[in-house]
Amino acid sequence: MTDVLALPSGATPASERERRSVATASLFASVAMVMAFAGFAAVYLTLRQEVRPFPPEGVEFDFYLARTLVITVFMASLFIEWAAYGIRKGFQGHALVAFAVTILQGIAAIIGFWFLLDTKLGFAIADHPYGALAHTMVFLSLLAVGAAIVFIELTMLKAIGHQLDARNFPLMRATATVWHAAATSWVIVYYVLYVTK
């Protein structure tokens, strides 16, 4: 028989639990975000055999902008990891620069999504049965990137205020995870709309 010590819930510091909780919840939120897009992709891929010609006849997809957006969100993923590296190693300057570049790239992606919706998708919602699907996926990608940018800005403000360092690294990890999820969402949409058609 081995004695087991009674350890109260507070044995692990509450602040440590809170930081871990934010990271865990962000991971779950990221899974949910990706799952929504995966749902769109699954139904499209399953049913595309029955869809009338897509994209609509006479519409040529503009691959240039879509690929640029893929590269943009991927580059931003690298930069947010650079920010994470800076926070973990205590390189405040590196982290702030990486945050700023990530945010700029995110804003560029949002503008790109809007441009894509407004002019470059090449057809209106009413023009094709899958018009609603295509527009909804692109618009939700825009929203996902927008939400991730807000999260990154809040985290950067903490870094500017010297409230973010290696001790509360889980918050940084949570921020990076949310961005990666937003980037993955667009990659899914790109694959569905542009690669498989």
Added chain:
Amino acid sequence: MTITETRPEPAAAQTASAATAPAPGNWLTTGDHKRLGLLYIAGGLVATLVGTVLAAAYLAPGSAELPYVWTASGSRLTSGAITGVLIIGLPALWLGAMTAIIPLQLGATRIALPRLQSLSVWTFFAGSVLTALGYTVGRPSGVSLGSILPQASTGSPTNTATELLLAGLALVGVATLLGAIGVATTILNQRADAVTLSRMPAFAWSGLATSLALIISTPVFLGGLALLWVDLHYGGSFFAVDAVAGIRVWQHHLWIFGRPELFLVVAPALGALSDVVTTAAGRPLLAFPAVRGAAVAAALWSLIAWATPFSALESPVLPTPTVGTALFILPVAIVVLAWLGSLVLGSPSATPGSLHAAAFLVVALVGAAMTLVAALVGIDGSLAAEAFANGQLWLVVAAALLGVTGALTHWAPKLSGKVVPFAASAGQALVLVLGGILVALPGWVSGLGSDSSPTVVGAAGAALLALGVALSIPALVGRGQADPDPTGRGLTLEWATASPPAMHNFDSVPAVGSAHPLASDSEERA
């Protein structure tokens, strides 16, 4: 491995804590998980009552004369009843029970993200109110969750009722997602240090698995709603009747959500009732790792079940008789065998909620027997199959209600400080099992080929379900003061707290060396 020579009595100090607990504060801004859980449960009870009463009304003779009837069609479940019971009521009841009870079982002093959970509760209330308004201000332009077709783009423009319904369902979906994230995060991060994952009770395990399944399936439902909204507002033809693909897409969207949802309202019952049986048996559950695995498998299977083929008019939320659906019986069978073995080897006693477990077993057996009958007799035609599946759906609802009301009865001392007498608990279980069988009867009869469908009996059954749900209210309203462990047989950590628990739950957590930390040496060895 264990722990103590005799049953520990750690609750003495807790009683004092409860006596000096702060006065009831503001429920609007509370972050206390017991209160948040009770708010969820209150909303879930109201929604379930409304849903079951609606079902009774639609099944009653002359229902076509009722105001606001726009989806009634014979023995078919109405959209309102499905929404009230399956989409809003039961998920809210389970989320409430998990939010209130699981932290106590984990030795936690609080939940992980109280503000997130509070946001979830109030978003749920806002969504429920909007959904109810959507059903009452008029006829939505074809949006019907119980229907095969979304009917949204059949040419009819959107109207106020549609807008309210879509907004309401979206908010309820977001609330469910946030609640599930909160529960899962609490389980993973707020356990007392000695409470490892393998030492969690069955209800905590099923709560974790159910929450994870909800996190995966609910976004798909929200995506479908977004698609519908865009289609309605911008002249899309995605859901138009002639667009076969669009209709199928809708079915996939709702099905991926609806199938898991159907199973997920039952999956937590396996965990909760396992804890009830543990208390009734007075000993740790036989083959506990298998029970834990079965509770998790039931929730995870819900995600796989959507891959079973369409049938029963390809309805998204009906329990169609397919192999994938039928395999759900395996985890149920494992858990039930463990219950029976534990009761035989233990010293069984009639505790509140224990008869709910027995009634759950009866309902499961009746459901399995009716599936067998359907297979032997054969169901002729898709309409008959749909009717039969509707009967089975009501049985699933009854099983879920037995599970959740059994949990509320069992843990009432921790929710409100009141102890439910065994007789009252037994009466509730009896009412629910009878109601479940009666309300399923019209569907079974129609499905098996009879021309006459006993809808009056079905209406009486739905009314009994409503009564059974209402019987939970007295045990939860008001605040009592009970012994920490009223039956003296509790083996899990929640029974080490006062009834009702203090704001911080635990002054100190008792020694934890197994999934049944309050068991004495002899009980643990048994």
